[in-house]
Amino acid sequence: MKKYVPIEDGDYYLTPEGYRCFTEQYHLKRGYCCESGCRHCPYGFDKNALKKK
Template identity: 75%
Template sequence: MDGQNEANKLIEGEDYYLTPEGWKVFTEKFHLKRGHCCRSGCRHCPYGYDKNTNTFPKK
């Protein structure tokens, strides 16, 4: 058992993709589905988090 049920199963190409180096990179769609920012400086963060300044853009 891999700990994922059908409701939260990751779909390659939709929720993530693999880089040529083998890293799993989460897509903007995945982040929006998760519903919050993890503050890790993700490549496709839809929340605008800046890891270098630890801030979000002003609205």
């Protein structure tokens, strides 16, 4: 079971489209990579590297 990480100031911002975008600060606090290709992933995951040719 994954631990609950409360959201605090600086953990996200709203994009111009109105979506919540999590920052590197939040990802580091969470402690793992979800492998979803997050915009601010500090773990170096590259979603494009997994695409089959």
